[in-house]
Amino acid sequence: MSNYVKRFSAFDRVVHWVLAVAFFVLVFSGLGLFAHTFFGYFDFFGGPEQGILAHKIAGIAFLITSVLLFLAHAKETCRFDGDDAKWFGAFGGYLKRGGKEIPQGKFNAGQKLFALFSFVATIALGLTGWVIWDPTAMERGLTQMSLMLHGLFFILFMMGAVVHIYLATIGNPGTADGMLWGYVKKVWAKKHASKWYKEVIGE
Amino acid sequence: MARKAFMIDTSRCTACRGCQVACKQWNKLPADAEVNRGSYENPPQLTPHLYNKIEFIEKGEGKDFTWRFLNQRCLQCGDAGCIKVCPSAGALFHTEEGLVGYDQDKCISCNYCVNGCPFDVPRYDANNKVTKCHGCMDRVANGLQPACVKACPTASLQFGDRDKLIAAAKASGKQVYGETALSGLGAMYALDGSPQDYNLAENPSIPQSIFLWKDVIKPLGILGFWGAVGAAMLHYVTVGPKQLEDDFEDKGGE
Ligand code: HEM
Numbered sequence: 105m106s107n108y109v110k111r112f113s114a115f116d117r118v119v120h121w122v123l124a125v126a127f128f129v130l131v132f133s134g135l136g137l138f139a140h141t142f143f144g145y146f147d148f149f150g151g152p153e154q155g156i157l158a159h160k161i162a163g164i165a166f167l168i169t170s171v172l173l174f175l176a177h178a179k180e181t182c183r184f185d186g187d188d189a190k191w192f193g194a195f196g197g198y199l200k201r202g203g204k205e206i207p208q209g210k211f212n213a214g215q216k217l218f219a220l221f222s223f224v225a226t227i228a229l230g231l232t233g234w235v236i237w238d239p240t241a242m243e244r245g246l247t248q249m250s251l252m253l254h255g256l257f258f259i260l261f262m263m264g265a266v267v268h269i270y271l272a273t274i275g276n277p278g279t280a281d282g283m284l285w286g287y288v289k290k291v292w293a294k295k296h297a298s299k300w301y302k303e304v305i306g307e
Numbered sequence: 308m309a310r311k312a313f314m315i316d317t318s319r320c321t322a323c324r325g326c327q328v329a330c331k332q333w334n335k336l337p338a339d340a341e342v343n344r345g346s347y348e349n350p351p352q353l354t355p356h357l358y359n360k361i362e363f364i365e366k367g368e369g370k371d372f373t374w375r376f377l378n379q380r381c382l383q384c385g386d387a388g389c390i391k392v393c394p395s396a397g398a399l400f401h402t403e404e405g406l407v408g409y410d411q412d413k414c415i416s417c418n419y420c421v422n423g424c425p426f427d428v429p430r431y432d433a434n435n436k437v438t439k440c441h442g443c444m445d446r447v448a449n450g451l452q453p454a455c456v457k458a459c460p461t462a463s464l465q466f467g468d469r470d471k472l473i474a475a476a477k478a479s480g481k482q483v484y485g486e487t488a489l490s491g492l493g494a495m496y497a498l499d500g501s502p503q504d505y506n507l508a509e510n511p512s513i514p515q516s517i518f519l520w521k522d523v524i525k526p527l528g529i530l531g532f533w534g535a536v537g538a539a540m541l542h543y544v545t546v547g548p549k550q551l552e553d554d555f556e557d558k559g560g561e
Pocket residue numbers: 111120123124127128173177181210211215216218219222265268269272273279280281282283284
C-alpha cells in the first residue's frame with residue numbers, strides 16, 4: 105500500500121505556479137513604482153516603460169489564475185465549522201511545540217482564511233488596477249482612491265504571501281510536496297487534515 | 308538661496324493674454340487648434356502646449372455680472388503633490404529658487420503626477436512625457452525674468468524674492484493666496500475678491516488618499532513586510548516547524 109495520498113490535480117498545480125510566477129513579476133515590477141528605493145528593479149525588465157508593461161501583462165495572468173485557483177477549491181475553502189473556531193482559538197497550534205492537532209478538512213481554518221483573503225485582494229487589485237491602467241482616463245478622485253487601495257492591498261498581499269510561503273515550506277515539512285507533484289505523505293494528511301484523510305481513505 | 312516666486316495681482320490683469328503668447332514663444336510651443344465656445348477664454352484648459360492661460364470667470368447676470376481674470380498655471384508648491392507621487396527621482400524637482408522643474412529624460416510616462424496635484428496642472432505631450440509651467444527655470448537660473456512676466460504690460464505678473472513680494476502685496480492692502488498653504492506656493496495670487504470668487508479652494512491641500520498612500524501605507528508596508536519575515540524566522544527558531552514525527556519532551560520556546 106502506498107505511503108502517499110493524492111492532494112492536488114495537475115490543473116491545480118499548474119494554475120498555482122503560474123499564479124506564483126505572475127505574483128513575483130508583479131511584485132518586482134510594482135515595487136519600482138512604489139518607492140524610489142526599488143526603482144532599480146525596473147532594470148530586470150529593460151527599463152521603466154517595459155516594467156510597467158510587464159506589470160500589466162502579469163496582472164492579467166494573475167487575475168485569471170487566482171480566480172481559477174479560488175474557484176477550484178471554493179467548495180472546501182468557503183465552509184467553516186466548529187473545529188475551525190477551535191483552530192482559530194488555539195492559533196492553529198502554532199504557538200507551542202508538539203500540541204494535539206485539531207481535526208481539519210482538506211484545508212485548515214488558516215488556509216481557508218488565506219484563500220478567501222487572496223480572492224478578495226485579487227479582485228480589489230484587479231479593479232483598482234483597471235482604473236489606474238491609464239491614470240488620466242477616469243475620474244480624478246476615483247483614480248487617486250484606486251492608487252491608494254492598490255498600494256494597500258499590495259502590501260497586505262505581500263505580508264500574506266510571506267506567511268503563506270513560510271507555512272507551506274519549512275514551517276510545515278511535507279506540505280510543499282502536494283503543490284509540487286500532487287501527493288502528500290499519509291502521515292502528513294493524518295496530522296494536518298485528519299477529516300479530509302478519513303474521507304479520501306474511505307474510513 | 309532665498310526663495311523666488313510669482314505674485315499674480317488679479318486686479319491689474321486686463322486679459323490681454325500676452326503671457327500665454329510669450330510662454331509659447333519662449334518654450335517653442337505650437338498653437339492648439341480650437342473652436343469658439345462663446346467666451347474669450349481659450350483653450351478651456353491647460354494643454355500639453357499651454358503652460359499658463361487666463362481663465363475668464365463670468366458670474367451673475369445683468370447689473371450683477373462680474374468678469375474676473377485668473378492666470379492659471381503650476382503654482383510651484385513648496386510641498387508639491389506631483390513630486391510626492393513621482394516614482395522617478397529627479398523627473399520632478401525643486402530648483403534652487405524653489406520652482407518646480409522637470410526633466411523629461413527621467414520621466415517614465417506613468418501619468419501619476421496629475422493625480423498628486425491639487426490644481427490639475429501636469430499634462431502629457433505627444434511622447435507621453437510630463438509638461439507644465441516650470442517658471443522658466445532656464446531663464447531664472449540665468450538671472451532673467453520668466454517670459455510671461457517680461458511680457459505682462461500691466462505688471463499683473465511679477466517675479467522676484469518671495470518674502471519681498473508678499474510684503475509689498477500686504478502693504479498695498481491685498482489678500483495673498485498661497486502664502487502658507489502647501490508649505491507656501493511659489494506662485495501666489497493677490498486676489499480681487501475671495502478664493503471662491505476665483506474658483507480656488509480656500510485651503511488647498513494634497514488629496515487625502517494621496518497622503519495615505521505615500522505617507523502612511525508606504526512606510527507601514529515596508530515595516531509590515533520585514534515584520535512578517537522577522538516573525539516567520541523567529542517562529543522557526545523558537546516554536547519550530549510542525550514535524551511529522553512529533554514526540555517532543557518540551558513545549559518549545561525553551
Ligand atoms: C513561491 C512561493 C510559494 C510556495 C512555496 C507556495 C506553496 C504552496 C503550497 C505548498 C500550497 C498547498 C498547501 C496545502 O497543501 O494545503 C499552496 C496553495 C496555495 N497558494 Fe501558494 N505558494 C507560493 C506562492 C504563492 C503566492 C505568491 C500566492 C498568492 C498570490 C499563493 C497562493 C496560494 C493559494 C491561494 C493556494 C491554495 C490553497 C488554498 O486555497 O488555501 N501561493 N501554495
